[in-house]
Amino acid sequence: MSLTHALLGLLAVEPASGYDLTKEFEQDLGRYAWQAGHTSVYPELVRMAERGLVEVTEEGPRRRRTYSVTSQGREELRKWLLEPWGQGVVRNEQVLRMFLLEALEPEEAAAALRGVIEHAEQGVTQLSAHRAHRAEEPPEGRDVLGQLAAEYGLRQYQAMRDWALWALDHLNQRRTD
Amino acid sequence: MSLTHALLGLLAVEPASGYDLTKEFEQDLGRYAWQAGHTSVYPELVRMAERGLVEVTEEGPRRRRTYSVTSQGREELRKWLLEPWGQGVVRNEQVLRMFLLEALEPEEAAAALRGVIEHAEQGVTQLSAHRAHRAEEPPEGRDVLGQLAAEYGLRQYQAMRDWALWALDHLNQRRTD
DNA sequence: GTTTGACATGTCGAAGTCGACACATGCAGA
DNA sequence: TCTGCATGTGTCGACTTCGACATGTCAAAC
Structure with missing residues (x-):
């Protein structure tokens, strides 16, 4: 799923909470590449954590949980980024x-x-x-x-x-x- | 829904069957704007016919049904095309x-x-x-x-x-x- | 002290999409 | 004649996405 990879990519650059990631999708990323609301982001992070692609590395105030990519997640991201360039999902x-x-x-x-x-x-x-x-x-x-x-x-x-x-x-x- | 409008637009240019429309999505339209498979197209045409946006104007061999836009459909398309340009669905x-x-x-x-x-x-x-x-x-x-x-x-x-x-x-x- | 607003996370149901499977027809060429 | 292929339409279940609703926290302004 592309949402998985989008989150993986964002987290690979810098650890972040679901809230941070959601804001990212409201900026240029969401305007030109991929949209997602917080109702998609939070459950997806949980699923990704279950699959071992990301992990919670910090807990802050207001239940804030900062996620980081695991080495397994980084490998998955790398694999996806280096795949041959074919026709992907397009919707505009x-x-x-x-x-x-x-x-x-x-x-x-x-x-x-x-x-x-x-x-x-x-x-x-x-x-x-x-x-x-x-x-x-x-x-x-x-x-x-x-x-x-x-x-x-x-x-x-x-x-x-x-x-x-x-x-x-x-x-x-x-x-x- | 955008699929509705995509079909409306294609049919407004020229009446066509679900099969024809599906092929259209495999061309440039699907490559740069909007993708849809036949499993989305056929049920959507039925729903649109129920709403009075399109109608079957010809039946050919192999159960082929050619759809045309109704005046109501044309009006709906026109309304959608002339809406102000904001931020629509983007997925690439x-x-x-x-x-x-x-x-x-x-x-x-x-x-x-x-x-x-x-x-x-x-x-x-x-x-x-x-x-x-x-x-x-x-x-x-x-x-x-x-x-x-x-x-x-x-x-x-x-x-x-x-x-x-x-x-x-x-x-x-x-x-x- | 309380109100306002950004921060922060979540559920749930409806709607939309996609791949797998299914089936029948007409035509052209071997 | 038969065989393959493009034509043509469809269902179904799994998965994804989205909007509506819900809840609670912390800081700053009033």
């Missing part, structure tokens, strides 16, 4: 919508595409500002993952914008045929 | 793996990143060739969706490659600090 509601705009009347599709462009443009602007801001103090620990995700997100938005511009152009061409 | 195993490479030892991470670059490069090459080939005969019907998807896929692969190049460079820099 926004991209689905982009493709299906074709089903609208040309005028409405064009308007929606302009919406996509604006949305992507905003994403580019926001992440660029974020990057400039981060250049001053290099990230550590799990923040490095956040930086990787943010960089990817930036390129994603650029690709989305370029695609939408192309699609709009393409639509206009077909309209004037 | 490959991207997840890309981010988590950070958890590997620098040497292994670098090797894996070079794998990503090669993989993305292949994707770019393949889709570019596909595009050149398609330039001769413009697509029709559902093929237009395929073209939109392929164009998007091409930009995706480029973004993936660029990201991986950046990440590799970034990794080397941190290694020599």
Whole structure:
């Protein structure tokens, strides 16, 4: 299961509690790669502990339990990361919508595409500002993952914008045929 | 549900059977936007027919049933497509793996990143060739969706490659600090 | 002292997804 | 003629995910 590996990966970078991990999924990781709520995270950590992939290494106030990856967990993660790159799970509601705009009347599709462009443009602007801001103090620990995700997100938005511009152009061409 | 809308969108472009729709999910649509097997498609079509979103407009050999969108279905699709662009469902195993490479030892991470670059490069090459080939005969019907998807896929692969190049460079820099 | 809000973990049922299994048809080629 | 293959549709159980609900703690502000 991918959730298992996502948790394994996060914990491999730095030990954390279910609460910390849940917040991670609300950041860039959840925005571009994999989503999970706390109702998935907590039970999964218990199952992973039972399988010996992780263990509780610290107990803090408010029942906080900090998990760390065991050597077995690290091995499982490594195995998964080094598998050949095939077709994995893909599920992206926004991209689905982009493709299906074709089903609208040309005028409405064009308007929606302009919406996509604006949305992507905003994403580019926001992440660029974020990057400039981060250049001053290099990230550590799990923040490095956040930086990787943010960089990817930036390129994603650029690709989305370029695609939408192309699609709009393409639509206009077909309209004037 | 997104599956509902995916089917609605495909049928809005062109009436089709569950079998046709399933094949569509095996193409670019399933590769970049949304996956679904026939075991999800057939029951969903029945449910959608019960809700009045689609209807059987033709019965062919081998129990083939061709579905079409009803006006109610078209309205539902339109409503969904014109909703404001927020954060939808995102699930991408490959991207997840890309981010988590950070958890590997620098040497292994670098090797894996070079794998990503090669993989993305292949994707770019393949889709570019596909595009050149398609330039001769413009697509029709559902093929237009395929073209939109392929164009998007091409930009995706480029973004993936660029990201991986950046990440590799970034990794080397941190290694020599 | 109490209220507010972030911290922190959990259950449970409904809904959605997936792989395994199942079965029947029409067509093309050996 | 028969054999294989793509076509075409379906069920079922296991697993995953998600939202709603529930509970308690600690610190700071008021």
